Amino acid sequence: MDLGTALALAFIIIGIIMLIAEAASPGSFILVPGTVLIVLGGIGLVSPDWLLSWWAPIVAVIVLIPMTLITIKLYQRLAPPIPPETTVAASLVGTTGIVTREVGPNDLKGKVRIQHDTWSATASKVIPVGRSVLVKASEGVHVVVEEMSESGKAA
DSSP, rough: HHHHHHHHHHHHHHHHHHHHHHHHSSOOOOOOHHHHHHHHHHHHHOOOOTEEEEEEEEHHHHHHHHHHHHHHHHHHHHHHHHOSSSOOOGGTTTTTEEEEEEEBTTTTTTTEEETTTTEEEEEOOOTTTEEEEEEEETTTEEEEEEEEETTSSSS
């Protein structure tokens, strides 16, 4: 067996091992190099001399690019991105809530009920209990709110 054929078979075997590893542990992104190695090995079996030429790396890149895009789309379909299960203060900007404990400037004792959670809040002026507020920003683990007028707009 000449060097080209041996190398082609090695590419195929390594590629198959990588695909099995990907099937056993999905998401490690071994699918792309495994597929590229199998394609190069298959071409090398047909034309062993070509496998050792300067064209082999070019074909590897040509196969690599679409395989990467296909793999990314496949993983996006298998596990679509979902919003975080926990609410973070930054995701509350633009939402409304009700003051449950008086909110004031430079004071984190104020509390605002937003959706189903209570958050520490500050504001540029004192906002009494029971008033509707709009979340304008988040700073760490508290929110900055602004009182809403009767028409439902920020005052």
